[in-house]
Amino acid sequence: MTIGRRLLIMVLTVLMVLGFGVGWSRGQAVEDVRILMPAPFVDATASLVERFNVDHQDRIHLSITRGPLETESISDLAISSLLLGDPPFDSLLMDVTWLPKYAEAGWLEPLDRWFDSGDEDALIKGARLGNSYKDHLYRWPLVADVGMLYWRTDLMEEPPTTPDQLIEISERLQADGSAKYGFVWQGRQYEGLSCDFLEIISGYGGHWLNSVTGQPELDSAAANQAAQWMESLLAKGISPRAVTNFAESETLQAFKSGDAALMRNWPYAFAELQKDDSSVRGKVGITTMVAEPGQQPRATLGSWGLSLLKGSPHQDATVEAIRFLTSESAQRERFMERGYTPTQQSLFTDPALTTRSPVLPDIGKALDVAIERPPTPLYAQLSDVLQRRLSAVLTGEQPVQPAMDEAQASSEVILKSAGGSG
Amino acid sequence: MNVLLALPALLLIALVFGWPMARYTWLSFHADSVLTGLVPIPNGGANWVRLLSDARFWQDSLQTARFAVMSVSLELLLALAIALLLDQRWRGRGAVRALTLLPWALPTTMMALGWRWIFNTPYGPLEQLAAALGLPSLNLLADPNFAWMATVAADVWKTTPFITLILLAGLQTIPADLYEAFRLEGGKPWQSLRSITLPLLTPYILLSLLFRLAQAFGVFDLIQILTGGGPASSTESLALYAYLNAMRFLDFGYSATVMLGGFLMLTVIIVLAAIALRSIGVLRPVK
CATH class of the missing domain: 3.40.190.10 (Periplasmic binding protein-like II)
Known part of the structure; x- marks a missing residue:
């Protein structure tokens, strides 16, 4: 009895080992x-x-x-x-x-x-x-994927191409009551804020990180103008104060419900705006972000x-x-x-x-003018510094110039430590 | 013999607490980041020097302390009131007891997402209510002066049940004859709260304070989801800063230093609090 049982166990074990072997060798053939x-x-x-x-x-x-x-x-x-x-x-x-x-x-x-x-x-x-x-x-x-400017085809003939035009069109539409907000974008302290800023600083002819020198240029005139312009959108009521906590989904919600005349978002938003629950279905065009006259509009990649x-x-x-x-x-x-x-x-x-x-x-046109965020292993630190300072500007914690000077100084420290230990 | 019996527990503590702490300490004296190819290189006390002069670390420390102290005190007051109520006998108490526990049972990430929409401007219910009452827009999460209060509110909602539970357990250990005797001696109900309930509840209050303070000091998930540390970093906690350093910046040496720095501070605070409590006689020294 016991011998029979032992034999059975042995045979089963051998069979199992063989079975694994076969399965394993077949697994090797298919990667x-x-x-x-x-x-x-x-x-x-x-x-x-x-x-x-x-x-x-x-x-x-x-x-x-x-x-x-x-x-x-x-x-x-x-x-x-x-x-x-x-x-x-x-x-x-x-x-x-x-x-x-x-x-x-x-x-x-x-x-x-x-x-x-x-x-x-x-x-x-x-x-x-x-x-x-x-x-x-x-x-x-x-x-x-690139950052784009969404505009309401039922509210304007042509989308704005310069920062001044954007303000002008928004103020007009808000004054006559056809839009609650002029322009909604990503103002929350997170990566989206860096993406929005990169498009605007480029529109003023500036650079976040100069690709030739490898140095940050956040204290340049263009950087200050860009931050100033973003802040003025809130001060003038063109963007709601709540924009300082808007990520993509909140921005989309505001535009989708018909409350905003213009929106900065990624291409995915277009399909969302054509759905049944959208109040702006069939009334949306997209273009690149505004830029000063003579400057190349840019789209964050x-x-x-x-x-x-x-x-x-x-x-x-x-x-x-x-x-x-x-x-x-x-x-x-x-x-x-x-x-x-x-x-x-x-x-x-x-x-x-x-x-x-x-x-x-x-x-496709926006992809032709796409611009990369600084391609360095320290990007996360650089973006974090910029987000903190921009968020401080947008929430009224800090005036533009000291904030941008601080962002510049912190970015230099981050990159210098890289050079030192690299 | 006694030592031998404690050995398994001591080994477990060494494994799950001692080793990680030793490893953190070791890491905090090394440069270990994407720039060193993730290879730890000894750098003396450079991380600690950087920590001491890191304004963001100190700002986050203050913000974390503000969050912890405010939320735990509010939770304690609310929990005491709720526990006293739930300790009374009344119809439907069982169902209400179960209901009060519900927020505690909910995953923090889910409830934080919920609160993010509640506080949302302009589509959240809170904002709609303000609009219906003719109040100006609240903009809670977008204002550095108020966003931290929103994080406290969400935390109070979520963790009050936890303290309630501990205090309720404490209340049930107080013998009913004590109140009976007090009443027969001519004591008023509110006097019994001061003379019987609170003194006998003190160990439970201290226990829940210790649990909650340590937990609130390490707050991460709630803030990560609700505000991401913004606006203008006004809600960033130490744990969030350490996380950023490790997972976003791949700077493990400095992340370990931030963690340890926060831990040391918390330890000092708790030791000081224990000394203070002992000197006013709330805490009796262990024999």
Whole structure:
């Protein structure tokens, strides 16, 4: 009896070990590729992933890990797993501002081996920015994103092109009661405030960080004018005081309900404004942010792209997946079904796409004048300093000039410490 | 023998508290950031020198203390009132007791998101109410002078039930005969509060104060969601600053220093408070 039982256990054990062995060797043949993305992107790529897996059945199995929705939360998740070493992902969908930091930390594998200048030339101008650090390519763009000025086509003939015009049009519309607020934007102390400021300082001909000297120029005349202008929007009542706690969603809410004549937001807002619950459906145009006469209007570059993580055992397979997910047909599909802005130059004039969304060429124009936030590993610190000082100006805690002088001094300290220990 | 029995507990404390603290201390004497390639390099006391002259650290310390003191005192007063009420016998008490606990059971992040919309200008209910009453716009979260009060209000709403629970447990340990005797001696109800309830409740009050102060001093999630530390950094807490340094700036050496600096300050405050309480006789020295 006992002997029989022992034998049975032994046989079962051997069978189990064999079974694992077979399963394992089959697992080796099919490479498992994992990509971490924020939740909305996971939904937008689900059908593509399914198709990829059917096409690559015997070689690659692609799975997407659903990360949190907010940029900062997904960055926390990614950084935590990267810090622990041996992350469970081969690729990461990255925001444009993370790249220098991640590259400097040694978490990314250069992509130069797999992509050449021909690939890059096919991208729209704005999508070529923000993918490289120190002459290496680390990221391939999945969706393009830029800051835009939304305007109400039923309230004005033409959108304002200069800061003065914006104030003038807003005051007129507010005076005759056709809009409660003139202009809504992102004034909360967070990354969006830095994005808005970059567009306005550029519109006054200034720089946040001079790309030639590598030095901040936040105490320049243009920087002071930009901050002064933003503050004047609140002082004149063109923007509600509440703007100092507005992020994208609050801004969208104000514009969507028909309370504001102008809004600064990203392209995603356009689709939101065409939904049934929108009071401004069919009455919205988009253009670039205002600039002083003679200055080039600029649009802050957002954009998400896929990177290859260092130490991934499936490098070629991962790049194959990246190529598939960023291919022209994938972009076409994501745009037609979800409204995600493509990155290929050719798609911006494609009739099928422009019929689907008449504002696509306008987004393309903004991408042509896209501007990057300072591409340094210390970007988060620089942006934090700027946000704090701008928030102090907008909430009346500090006058413009001392605030900008302080932002300049703090930025210099941050960059100097980098030079010293680099 | 006694030491031997305490050993498992001591080992556990060493593992979950001692080791991380030792590691923090070690990190605080190193430069460990994205600029060093995340490799710790000894830098003497440079992090600590930087901390002492870091205006933001001191500002955040004051703001954290303001948040902790204000919210915990309000919570204590409210909780005492609610606990006294819930200790009485009345119809429907069971249901109300369960209801009072509800805010405490809610995840902080969810309730913070809820409060963010409640305080929202111009679409939040609070703002609508002000408009209906003909008051000017409140702009709570957009004003550096008021935003911190909004964080206190949300915290009071959320954690009053916690203190209520502790105080209610304390109230139930007080024998009913004491009140009976006091009443027979001719004492008034409000006198019994001063002479019986409060003295006997003191250990519970101190316990909840200790729990809540330590917790409020480390406040993170509520503020991260409600205000993100703004406007103009007027609501930023020490934990938020340490988090920014670690997770946004990838500066782990300085983040550890900020954490430890806050911890040392809290320890000093608690020791001073204990000495003060002992000198006025509220706290009896341990034999």
